[in-house]
Amino acid sequence: MASESTSGGPAPAGPLRVVTIGGGTGLSSILHGLKAYAGVPWAAPVQARPVVDITAVVTVTDDGGSSGRLRRDFKVLPPGDIRNCMVALSEDEALLSRLFQYRFARGRGLKGHSFGNLFLTALTHVTGDFPQAVKVSSEVLAIAGRIYPSTAENVGVEAELEDGTRASGETRISRATSRIRRVSLRPKVCKPVEDTLRAIAEADLITLGPGSLFTSIVPNLLVQGIPEAIAASPAIKAYIVNLMWQPGETPEFTAADHVEAVLEHARVNLLDYVIINTRPIGPALLNKYARQNAMPVENDLGRLKNLGVKIVGSDLVQEADKIRHDPEAIADIALELAAEGRTRRLEQKTRTSAS
Numbered sequence: 001m002a003s004e005s006t007s008g009g010p011a012p013a014g015p016l017r018v019v020t021i022g023g024g025t026g027l028s029s030i031l032h033g034l035k036a037y038a039g040v041p042w043a044a045p046v047q048a049r050p051v052v053d054i055t056a057v058v059t060v061t062d063d064g065g066s067s068g069r070l071r072r073d074f075k076v077l078p079p080g081d082i083r084n085c086m087v088a089l090s091e092d093e094a095l096l097s098r099l100f101q102y103r104f105a106r107g108r109g110l111k112g113h114s115f116g117n118l119f120l121t122a123l124t125h126v127t128g129d130f131p132q133a134v135k136v137s138s139e140v141l142a143i144a145g146r147i148y149p150s151t152a153e154n155v156g157v158e159a160e161l162e163d164g165t166r167a168s169g170e171t172r173i174s175r176a177t178s179r180i181r182r183v184s185l186r187p188k189v190c191k192p193v194e195d196t197l198r199a200i201a202e203a204d205l206i207t208l209g210p211g212s213l214f215t216s217i218v219p220n221l222l223v224q225g226i227p228e229a230i231a232a233s234p235a236i237k238a239y240i241v242n243l244m245w246q247p248g249e250t251p252e253f254t255a256a257d258h259v260e261a262v263l264e265h266a267r268v269n270l271l272d273y274v275i276i277n278t279r280p281i282g283p284a285l286l287n288k289y290a291r292q293n294a295m296p297v298e299n300d301l302g303r304l305k306n307l308g309v310k311i312v313g314s315d316l317v318q319e320a321d322k323i324r325h326d327p328e329a330i331a332d333i334a335l336e337l338a339a340e341g342r343t344r345r346l347e348q349k350t351r352t353s354a355s
Contacts, residue, residue, distance in 0.1 A: 008145040015039050015053035016338040019203040021150075021220050023059035023081040026211025029324055030240070031056055031088040033331030039146030042091045050335055052173050054145030055199040058128075059219045061185070062158040062160040062215045062261040066103070066113045070121050076156065077130045081216070082147055083116035089143040096141065099330050125189045131193055150198065150220040153190040157219050159183045170215045174248045184264070185215045185222045187324070200226070203235040203343035205334060208271075210240045210325050213258055214249050227266035233256070234348045236341035239309075240330065243281070243316070246293045256303035263307070269331045276331055277325075285323055312337075 013082065018029050037045045038054040045051055045322060061079045090096040100116030108112050123133035131152050138147055153303035159167045161178040173180070194237065209217050221227045230237060239262055241255045250258070254277050263269065278297045304311055312333055318326035 005218055010171050015051040016335065017055070017199075017202055017204045017235075017344055018057045018338050019057060019199050020207045020209050021057045021206065021217070022211040022215035023122045023220075023261075026209060026216060026242070026325070027056060027086060028084045028088040029037045029084055029210065029327050030207060030330045030334065032093070033327030033329075034334060035144045036090055037326075037331065037335065038089075040091075040142070040144045040293060042142075042163055043144045050339070052335070052338065053115070054089065055203070056089070056145060056147045057150050057196050057199070057220060058082055058085055058147060060149045060151060060319045061155055061170055061215065061219045062170035063156060063169040066097050066117045068171070069110075069113070069155075070117055071221055074125070075123055075154070076121050076124045076250050077149060077152070079117045080114070082120060082134055083114065084318070085147045086116070086138065086141060089138075089145045089147070090141055091144070105215045113333045130193070130270065132350055137284045146195075146199070148193050148196045150192060150196055150226060151190045152193055153187075155219075155223075156186045157183055157215060157222075158186050158279075159214060167194065172269055173215055174246075176248050179251070180249060183218055183222070188222075192225050192229075197225060197229050197309065200229045200233050200235075203233055205338035206230055206235045206237045207310040207334060208231060208237070208239045208262060209258075210242050212246055212249055213242070213253070213261055218261065220264045221262065227268050227270055230266075231268045231270040234341070234345040236272050236314070237270050237276055237345065238334075238337055240275045240325070241277070241299075243277050243298055243325065244296055245287055248296075251293060252305070254298040256300045256307060258297070259307050259309060268319050273312055273337060274309045275312045275314075275316070275330075276304075277316040279287070279317045281317060281323060282319060289323065298306060 008166035033184045034054050039051040058081045067080035071078050080089040087097045102115045104110040124130045127133045159173045159180050160182045162181050167176050245251050316325050316329050318324045
Protein backbone atom coordinates (compact mmCIF):
# COMPACT_ATOMS: atom_id res chain seq x y z
CA MET A 1 0.00 0.00 0.00
CA ALA A 2 1.49 3.34 -1.05
CA SER A 3 0.60 5.85 1.60
CA GLU A 4 1.77 8.36 4.12
CA SER A 5 3.04 6.44 7.13
CA THR A 6 0.63 5.11 9.71
CA SER A 7 1.56 4.37 13.29
CA GLY A 8 -0.57 1.27 13.69
CA GLY A 9 1.64 -1.49 15.08
CA PRO A 10 0.15 -4.72 16.41
CA ALA A 11 -3.36 -4.43 17.76
CA PRO A 12 -4.16 -5.71 21.22
CA ALA A 13 -6.43 -8.68 21.81
CA GLY A 14 -10.07 -8.29 20.79
CA PRO A 15 -11.68 -7.70 17.41
CA LEU A 16 -10.88 -4.52 15.53
CA ARG A 17 -14.13 -2.57 15.34
CA VAL A 18 -14.90 -1.14 11.90
CA VAL A 19 -17.96 1.03 11.18
CA THR A 20 -18.78 1.56 7.51
CA ILE A 21 -21.14 4.40 6.57
CA GLY A 22 -22.91 4.79 3.22
CA GLY A 23 -25.41 2.98 1.07
CA GLY A 24 -25.98 1.25 -2.26
CA THR A 25 -23.54 -1.05 -4.04
CA GLY A 26 -20.51 0.98 -2.92
CA LEU A 27 -20.99 0.07 0.73
CA SER A 28 -21.50 -3.57 -0.22
CA SER A 29 -18.01 -3.76 -1.73
CA ILE A 30 -16.16 -2.93 1.49
CA LEU A 31 -18.47 -5.19 3.53
CA HIS A 32 -17.76 -8.05 1.15
CA GLY A 33 -14.03 -7.57 1.66
CA LEU A 34 -14.20 -7.27 5.46
CA LYS A 35 -16.43 -10.33 5.77
CA ALA A 36 -13.40 -12.62 5.37
CA TYR A 37 -12.08 -11.27 8.69
CA ALA A 38 -15.34 -11.42 10.62
CA GLY A 39 -15.39 -13.20 13.96
CA VAL A 40 -18.05 -15.78 13.11
CA PRO A 41 -17.41 -19.54 12.75
CA TRP A 42 -18.14 -19.75 9.02
CA ALA A 43 -15.97 -16.70 8.24
CA ALA A 44 -13.18 -17.38 10.76
CA PRO A 45 -10.01 -15.56 9.67
CA VAL A 46 -6.84 -17.46 8.88
CA GLN A 47 -4.59 -17.84 11.92
CA ALA A 48 -2.51 -14.70 12.62
CA ARG A 49 -4.97 -12.53 10.72
CA PRO A 50 -6.91 -9.94 12.71
CA VAL A 51 -10.55 -10.47 13.58
CA VAL A 52 -12.92 -7.65 12.66
CA ASP A 53 -16.21 -6.64 14.24
CA ILE A 54 -18.25 -5.09 11.40
CA THR A 55 -21.04 -2.53 11.65
CA ALA A 56 -22.74 -0.98 8.62
CA VAL A 57 -24.61 2.31 9.00
CA VAL A 58 -26.95 2.75 6.06
CA THR A 59 -28.84 5.68 4.59
CA VAL A 60 -32.64 5.44 4.39
CA THR A 61 -33.55 8.12 1.83
CA ASP A 62 -34.10 5.91 -1.23
CA ASP A 63 -37.38 6.70 -3.02
CA GLY A 64 -37.04 4.81 -6.30
CA GLY A 65 -37.94 1.38 -7.63
CA SER A 66 -39.20 -1.35 -5.32
CA SER A 67 -38.00 0.48 -2.17
CA GLY A 68 -39.87 3.63 -3.14
CA ARG A 69 -43.09 1.76 -3.84
CA LEU A 70 -42.96 -0.09 -0.52
CA ARG A 71 -42.18 3.14 1.25
CA ARG A 72 -45.25 4.82 -0.19
CA ASP A 73 -47.61 1.85 0.10
CA PHE A 74 -46.64 0.56 3.55
CA LYS A 75 -45.06 3.59 5.26
CA VAL A 76 -41.83 1.71 5.94
CA LEU A 77 -38.24 2.86 5.55
CA PRO A 78 -36.70 1.89 2.19
CA PRO A 79 -35.21 -1.61 2.52
CA GLY A 80 -33.08 -1.77 -0.66
CA ASP A 81 -29.69 -0.61 0.65
CA ILE A 82 -30.14 -2.65 3.84
CA ARG A 83 -30.89 -5.69 1.69
CA ASN A 84 -27.67 -5.22 -0.29
CA CYS A 85 -25.66 -5.07 2.94
CA MET A 86 -27.26 -8.26 4.23
CA VAL A 87 -26.33 -10.06 1.04
CA ALA A 88 -22.73 -8.80 1.24
CA LEU A 89 -22.36 -10.03 4.84
CA SER A 90 -24.17 -13.35 4.44
CA GLU A 91 -22.58 -16.79 4.75
CA ASP A 92 -23.73 -18.06 1.37
CA GLU A 93 -23.60 -14.81 -0.56
CA ALA A 94 -24.39 -16.48 -3.89
CA LEU A 95 -27.54 -18.19 -2.60
CA LEU A 96 -28.81 -15.24 -0.56
CA SER A 97 -28.08 -12.91 -3.44
CA ARG A 98 -30.23 -15.01 -5.76
CA LEU A 99 -33.02 -15.12 -3.17
CA PHE A 100 -32.96 -11.58 -1.78
CA GLN A 101 -32.20 -9.91 -5.11
CA TYR A 102 -34.84 -11.95 -6.95
CA ARG A 103 -37.33 -9.64 -8.65
CA PHE A 104 -40.82 -10.74 -9.54
CA ALA A 105 -41.27 -10.44 -13.29
CA ARG A 106 -45.05 -10.47 -13.14
CA GLY A 107 -47.99 -10.49 -10.78
CA ARG A 108 -50.34 -7.67 -9.87
CA GLY A 109 -48.62 -5.60 -7.20
CA LEU A 110 -45.59 -7.93 -7.17
CA LYS A 111 -43.96 -7.08 -10.50
CA GLY A 112 -40.67 -5.25 -9.95
CA HIS A 113 -40.39 -5.99 -6.23
CA SER A 114 -37.40 -7.90 -4.88
CA PHE A 115 -37.98 -10.71 -2.42
CA GLY A 116 -35.55 -9.17 0.08
CA ASN A 117 -37.45 -5.89 0.12
CA LEU A 118 -40.74 -7.71 0.75
CA PHE A 119 -39.10 -9.79 3.48
CA LEU A 120 -37.91 -6.70 5.36
CA THR A 121 -41.22 -4.91 4.88
CA ALA A 122 -43.16 -7.87 6.28
CA LEU A 123 -40.78 -8.20 9.22
CA THR A 124 -41.14 -4.49 9.97
CA HIS A 125 -44.88 -4.96 10.38
CA VAL A 126 -44.38 -8.11 12.46
CA THR A 127 -41.93 -6.44 14.86
CA GLY A 128 -43.47 -2.97 14.63
CA ASP A 129 -40.08 -1.32 14.14
CA PHE A 130 -37.74 -1.11 11.14
CA PRO A 131 -34.43 -1.20 13.07
CA GLN A 132 -35.74 -4.19 15.02
CA ALA A 133 -36.73 -5.89 11.77
CA VAL A 134 -33.21 -5.37 10.45
CA LYS A 135 -31.74 -6.77 13.67
CA VAL A 136 -33.98 -9.85 13.69
CA SER A 137 -33.43 -10.62 10.02
CA SER A 138 -29.67 -10.24 10.48
CA GLU A 139 -29.81 -12.80 13.29
CA VAL A 140 -31.99 -15.17 11.27
CA LEU A 141 -29.58 -14.98 8.34
CA ALA A 142 -26.51 -15.17 10.64
CA ILE A 143 -24.74 -12.38 8.81
CA ALA A 144 -21.15 -11.46 9.68
CA GLY A 145 -21.82 -8.16 11.38
CA ARG A 146 -24.52 -5.68 12.33
CA ILE A 147 -26.52 -3.32 10.15
CA TYR A 148 -28.20 -0.16 11.44
CA PRO A 149 -30.12 2.56 9.63
CA SER A 150 -28.69 6.00 10.39
CA THR A 151 -32.18 7.09 11.48
CA ALA A 152 -35.50 5.33 12.04
CA GLU A 153 -37.46 8.38 10.91
CA ASN A 154 -39.15 8.77 7.53
CA VAL A 155 -36.82 11.21 5.79
CA GLY A 156 -36.21 12.31 2.24
CA VAL A 157 -33.38 14.22 0.61
CA GLU A 158 -33.53 17.47 -1.35
CA ALA A 159 -30.79 19.10 -3.45
CA GLU A 160 -30.11 22.75 -4.14
CA LEU A 161 -28.56 23.06 -7.61
CA GLU A 162 -26.16 25.69 -8.92
CA ASP A 163 -28.73 26.99 -11.40
CA GLY A 164 -30.97 27.94 -8.44
CA THR A 165 -33.46 25.10 -8.84
CA ARG A 166 -34.18 22.29 -6.39
CA ALA A 167 -34.57 18.55 -6.86
CA SER A 168 -36.48 16.47 -4.30
CA GLY A 169 -35.83 12.78 -3.77
CA GLU A 170 -32.94 10.50 -4.70
CA THR A 171 -34.43 9.65 -8.09
CA ARG A 172 -34.70 13.27 -9.24
CA ILE A 173 -31.34 14.23 -7.74
CA SER A 174 -29.57 11.46 -9.64
CA ARG A 175 -30.96 12.92 -12.88
CA ALA A 176 -29.92 16.51 -12.14
CA THR A 177 -28.57 18.46 -15.11
CA SER A 178 -26.99 21.21 -13.00
CA ARG A 179 -24.16 20.73 -10.50
CA ILE A 180 -25.33 20.00 -6.96
CA ARG A 181 -24.49 22.75 -4.50
CA ARG A 182 -25.93 21.29 -1.32
CA VAL A 183 -28.34 18.63 -0.08
CA SER A 184 -30.57 18.59 2.99
CA LEU A 185 -33.00 16.22 4.68
CA ARG A 186 -36.77 16.66 4.82
CA PRO A 187 -37.64 17.05 7.63
CA LYS A 188 -34.36 18.76 8.51
CA VAL A 189 -34.26 17.49 12.08
CA CYS A 190 -34.27 13.73 12.64
CA LYS A 191 -32.84 11.66 15.45
CA PRO A 192 -30.19 8.97 15.01
CA VAL A 193 -30.57 5.33 16.01
CA GLU A 194 -28.89 4.89 19.41
CA ASP A 195 -27.12 1.71 18.30
CA THR A 196 -25.55 3.72 15.49
CA LEU A 197 -24.13 6.30 17.90
CA ARG A 198 -22.84 3.55 20.19
CA ALA A 199 -21.06 1.78 17.34
CA ILE A 200 -19.44 5.03 16.21
CA ALA A 201 -18.22 5.80 19.74
CA GLU A 202 -16.66 2.33 20.11
CA ALA A 203 -15.09 2.10 16.64
CA ASP A 204 -11.40 1.76 15.79
CA LEU A 205 -12.06 2.77 12.17
CA ILE A 206 -14.95 4.66 10.59
CA THR A 207 -15.18 4.67 6.80
CA LEU A 208 -17.35 6.81 4.55
CA GLY A 209 -18.02 5.51 1.05
CA PRO A 210 -17.53 4.45 -1.59
CA GLY A 211 -20.91 5.24 -3.10
CA SER A 212 -23.16 8.01 -4.35
CA LEU A 213 -21.81 11.13 -2.68
CA PHE A 214 -25.00 13.15 -2.30
CA THR A 215 -27.58 10.36 -1.97
CA SER A 216 -25.77 7.54 -0.14
CA ILE A 217 -23.04 9.15 1.97
CA VAL A 218 -23.94 12.77 2.81
CA PRO A 219 -27.52 12.00 4.02
CA ASN A 220 -26.05 10.01 6.93
CA LEU A 221 -24.08 13.11 7.96
CA LEU A 222 -27.25 15.21 8.03
CA VAL A 223 -28.84 13.12 10.78
CA GLN A 224 -28.73 15.01 14.06
CA GLY A 225 -25.71 14.06 16.17
CA ILE A 226 -23.98 11.70 13.74
CA PRO A 227 -21.21 14.01 12.44
CA GLU A 228 -20.50 15.18 15.99
CA ALA A 229 -20.32 11.55 17.16
CA ILE A 230 -17.88 10.70 14.36
CA ALA A 231 -15.68 13.68 15.18
CA ALA A 232 -15.70 12.83 18.91
CA SER A 233 -14.83 9.16 18.39
CA PRO A 234 -11.14 8.29 18.87
CA ALA A 235 -11.41 6.10 15.77
CA ILE A 236 -9.47 6.76 12.59
CA LYS A 237 -11.86 8.25 10.02
CA ALA A 238 -11.34 7.65 6.31
CA TYR A 239 -13.20 8.63 3.16
CA ILE A 240 -13.01 6.19 0.24
CA VAL A 241 -13.17 8.22 -2.97
CA ASN A 242 -15.27 6.93 -5.87
CA LEU A 243 -13.44 5.60 -8.91
CA MET A 244 -15.60 7.35 -11.49
CA TRP A 245 -17.82 10.40 -11.87
CA GLN A 246 -21.48 9.66 -11.24
CA PRO A 247 -23.62 11.25 -13.95
CA GLY A 248 -26.23 13.53 -12.40
CA GLU A 249 -24.43 13.73 -9.05
CA THR A 250 -20.69 14.26 -9.43
CA PRO A 251 -19.71 15.06 -13.05
CA GLU A 252 -16.20 16.56 -13.16
CA PHE A 253 -15.78 16.10 -9.39
CA THR A 254 -12.19 15.59 -8.29
CA ALA A 255 -11.14 13.70 -5.16
CA ALA A 256 -10.86 17.00 -3.28
CA ASP A 257 -14.35 18.03 -4.45
CA HIS A 258 -15.70 14.86 -2.82
CA VAL A 259 -13.89 15.53 0.44
CA GLU A 260 -14.95 19.19 0.50
CA ALA A 261 -18.60 18.18 0.04
CA VAL A 262 -18.34 15.74 2.97
CA LEU A 263 -16.76 18.32 5.26
CA GLU A 264 -19.13 21.13 4.26
CA HIS A 265 -22.23 19.03 4.95
CA ALA A 266 -20.86 17.59 8.19
CA ARG A 267 -19.93 21.10 9.41
CA VAL A 268 -17.17 19.58 11.48
CA ASN A 269 -13.69 18.30 10.67
CA LEU A 270 -14.13 14.53 10.81
CA LEU A 271 -11.61 12.99 8.38
CA ASP A 272 -8.08 11.75 8.99
CA TYR A 273 -7.47 9.94 5.71
CA VAL A 274 -8.66 9.89 2.14
CA ILE A 275 -8.28 6.64 0.18
CA ILE A 276 -7.75 7.00 -3.57
CA ASN A 277 -7.16 4.69 -6.52
CA THR A 278 -3.82 5.03 -8.31
CA ARG A 279 -4.27 2.38 -11.00
CA PRO A 280 -5.14 3.49 -14.56
CA ILE A 281 -8.36 2.01 -15.92
CA GLY A 282 -8.33 0.04 -19.18
CA PRO A 283 -9.28 1.87 -22.39
CA ALA A 284 -12.21 -0.40 -23.27
CA LEU A 285 -14.04 0.35 -20.03
CA LEU A 286 -13.02 4.00 -20.16
CA ASN A 287 -14.67 4.32 -23.56
CA LYS A 288 -17.78 2.54 -22.31
CA TYR A 289 -18.11 4.89 -19.34
CA ALA A 290 -17.26 7.98 -21.40
CA ARG A 291 -20.36 7.33 -23.49
CA GLN A 292 -22.33 7.76 -20.24
CA ASN A 293 -20.45 10.98 -19.36
CA ALA A 294 -18.40 9.27 -16.66
CA MET A 295 -14.63 9.62 -16.32
CA PRO A 296 -12.14 8.58 -13.63
CA VAL A 297 -12.05 10.84 -10.58
CA GLU A 298 -8.93 13.02 -10.70
CA ASN A 299 -6.55 12.74 -7.75
CA ASP A 300 -5.74 16.40 -7.09
CA LEU A 301 -3.20 15.66 -4.37
CA GLY A 302 -2.26 19.27 -3.60
CA ARG A 303 -5.82 20.26 -2.79
CA LEU A 304 -6.31 17.12 -0.71
CA LYS A 305 -3.26 17.91 1.42
CA ASN A 306 -4.51 21.47 1.87
CA LEU A 307 -7.71 20.02 3.33
CA GLY A 308 -5.65 18.49 6.12
CA VAL A 309 -6.15 14.82 5.26
CA LYS A 310 -3.52 12.12 4.87
CA ILE A 311 -3.56 10.28 1.57
CA VAL A 312 -3.58 6.52 1.02
CA GLY A 313 -3.11 5.58 -2.62
CA SER A 314 -3.33 2.05 -3.95
CA ASP A 315 -4.57 -0.17 -6.77
CA LEU A 316 -8.25 -0.37 -5.87
CA VAL A 317 -9.85 -1.28 -9.20
CA GLN A 318 -11.73 -4.45 -9.96
CA GLU A 319 -12.55 -4.52 -13.66
CA ALA A 320 -15.28 -6.72 -15.11
CA ASP A 321 -18.26 -5.47 -17.09
CA LYS A 322 -18.33 -2.55 -14.62
CA ILE A 323 -15.68 -0.62 -12.72
CA ARG A 324 -15.88 -1.38 -9.03
CA HIS A 325 -13.66 -1.17 -5.94
CA ASP A 326 -11.74 -4.37 -5.26
CA PRO A 327 -13.19 -5.66 -1.95
CA GLU A 328 -9.94 -7.35 -0.89
CA ALA A 329 -7.81 -4.27 -1.60
CA ILE A 330 -10.17 -2.02 0.36
CA ALA A 331 -10.28 -4.51 3.25
CA ASP A 332 -6.46 -4.63 3.43
CA ILE A 333 -6.28 -0.85 3.82
CA ALA A 334 -9.13 -0.87 6.34
CA LEU A 335 -7.29 -3.39 8.52
CA GLU A 336 -4.16 -1.23 8.65
CA LEU A 337 -6.13 1.88 9.54
CA ALA A 338 -8.24 0.01 12.12
CA ALA A 339 -5.04 -1.17 13.84
CA GLU A 340 -3.85 2.44 13.94
CA GLY A 341 -7.21 3.47 15.34
CA ARG A 342 -6.96 0.83 18.08
CA THR A 343 -3.55 2.19 19.06
CA ARG A 344 -4.90 5.75 19.14
CA ARG A 345 -7.87 4.67 21.24
CA LEU A 346 -5.60 3.00 23.81
CA GLU A 347 -3.27 6.00 23.92
CA GLN A 348 -6.21 8.31 24.51
CA LYS A 349 -7.49 6.01 27.25
CA THR A 350 -4.06 6.01 28.90
CA ARG A 351 -3.85 9.81 28.82
CA THR A 352 -7.32 10.09 30.29
CA SER A 353 -6.47 7.66 33.11
CA ALA A 354 -3.23 9.48 33.85
CA SER A 355 -4.99 12.82 34.18
